[in-house]
Amino acid sequence: MRILLLDLDSLSPDHMGCYGYHRNTTPNIDKIAGNGVRFDNYYTSDAPCSPSRAALMSGRFGIHNGIVGHGGTAGDMRQEGASRSFQDKLAHESLPALLRSSGLKTVLFSPFGERHSQWTFYAGFSEMHNTGNRGMESAEEVTPDVLKWIEHNASEDNWFLYVNYWDPHTPYRAPEGFGNPFADEPLPSWLTEEVLERHKRKVGPHSARDINMYNNLTHPSYPRHPGEILDMDGLRTMIDGYDCGIRYMDEHIGRLFAELERQQVMDDLVVIITANHGENMGQLGIYGEHGTADQGTCHIPMIVSWPGVTRSHVDSGLHYHLDLLPTLADLLKKPVCDSWDGQSYAAALTDGQDCGREYLVVSQCAHVCQRSVRFGDWIYMRTYHDGYHLFPEEMLYHLKDDPYEQKDVADAHLAVRKDAVYYLNQWHDEQMKSMPYDTDPLWTVMKEGGPFHAKGHLKAYAVRLEQSERGDAVEELRRRHPGEFTI
Known part of the structure; x- marks a missing residue:
């Protein structure tokens, strides 16, 4: 068995061709999607970068593994304490450890462990390649080493190759020589002059006037990344910069696929394509950031092509990204660990069955402190620390009518809010009962002064x-x- 997992940082489904985007940003990814299962309602449980990957690799919500932020106590995984054995649980229960126990050589190309000092990210990998630029890599810095590995190892059996690309992450930095394939194509139709005028009045990090988080500064090395959006030309710079990053990355992914074809392994290769989080490109009036527990940040792509297992279809059930661990365990006939919070969707891959959840709870504690409930056509957002966005305590968006979260309808739907609060309390009670700790790390973040990215900036x-x-x-x-x- 051979498995390739592509972890594409900050990639939003809203900007991918296979998810209906009007621009041809992902032609190579789209080919894989056309032959596999595309999940339309797939979410990270904990955003952004560090909490998301900690949850994916451990199979546990941030409230359980402890990583919900980017600094302070909540920036590190919880220690097991007195119950720890000779090895910790990650040595046997992490995603790569599961695959390693199935006889696969586990190989990683990513700088992520160093970027966030999240050394637990490496647990279970046999071979690790730090691509060296702490998340500021462009694809041309990643692809050559991955191609070299494929050339020398692809023909061998039983490997799991995890490749991390960063090009959709800010600052948008596709090389100048790449040009702009979208220069003559329209912007997303919902981003009108009227919408932009409303966004320009918004306050908070990465609002239209403050793309550089708390100011409008730019850097000459990143001409595709503006400091603020003042008009439709500035909006085009922002959207084109992001889309060019995606397309540039996709072209490099195409090079990996071409080499795998040359090595004659594509026909039986399992391909999994996903992201750690999405990217707000106007959702909530925020641009170029993944700093909220909303649809823009937490909705992520998931595409699985598994020869002999999957058939081409679209799954619309609600799933967490950490559901991948028990799903792989099911498909590989391995036991499901009691500590995992995930729920297998193997039947969705093998038989097209609907095995989604009734609701999801997604969290963000690095830029704001929020928990949100995704259910039906709704997303309900509860804010504990607004990260200087002046969010109300409760927000509610009807995603079928308002997929880009422009109209908060909380005041008009009290009954829906009550249902959401019930779900949120039910989830929280279940999580607190199922762990030996008496502290919710969201409140640890609050007691330590608030989200890491919202400390010490307000006076300026x-x-x-x-x-x-x-x-x-x-x-x-x-x-x-x-x-x-x-x-």
Whole structure:
């Protein structure tokens, strides 16, 4: 058996051809999707980067494994303590450890462990290649080494190759020589001048006026990445920059597929294509960031092509990315670990069965502190720390009518909100009962001063708001976050 897993950082399904995007951003990925199963409602349980990959690799929600943020106590995986054996559980229960126990050589190409000092990410891998630029890699820095590995190893049996590309992650940096294949193509139709004018009044990191998180600074090395969006030309720079990053990455993925074809292994190769999180490109008025527990950030692609197992179809059930571990265990006839929070969807791959969940709870504690409930056509968002976006405590979006989260309808649907709160409380009770700890790491983040990316910036940001004609928001920010103004 040979398995290739492509982890494509910050890749949003909304900007992929196989998910209906009007631009041809992912032709090589689309070919795989056409022969496999495409999951339309697949979500990371914990966003952004570090919490997401910790959940995927451990098979456990952030509330269980402890990693829900990018710093402080919640930036590290929980220690097992007195119950720890000679080896910790990850040595046997992580995603690569499962595959290794099935006789596969497990190989990683990624800088992720170093980027976030998440050394537990490496648990279970036999061979690790740090691509060396801490997540600032462009595809041309990754592909040659992966091609070299494929050339020397692809013909061997029983391997799992995990390849991490970063090109859709900010700052958008496709080489100048790549050009812009989308220069003459329209922007997404929902991004109108009226929408942009509304977004320009928004406050918060990565809003239209503050693409560089808390200011509008740019860097000459990244001409595709603007500092702010003032007009439709600026909006085009932003969207084209992201889409070019995706297309550039896809072309490099095509090179991997071509070499695998040359090695005559594509016909029986299992291909899994996914992401750690999506990218807000106007959702909630946020651009070029993955800093909320919303549809833009937490909705991710999942494509599985498994010769002899899958048949081409689209699955619309609700799934977490951490459901992959028990699914692989099922398909490989391995026992499912009690510590995993995932639920197998093997039947969706083998028989096209609907085995999705009734609802999902997704979390974000690195930029804001939020938990959201995805159910039916709805996403309900509960905010504990607004990350300076001035979000209300409760938000509700009807994704069928409003897929880009532009109209909060919480006030009009009290009954739906009550259902969502019931689901959220039910989930939280189940998680707290099923672990030996008495602390929810979301509240650890709150007690340690709030989300990592929303610490120590507010005084300077208030000046920026005054200078950019949004000073009316400063009083409310001061009311909500008085301590930040005294730092």
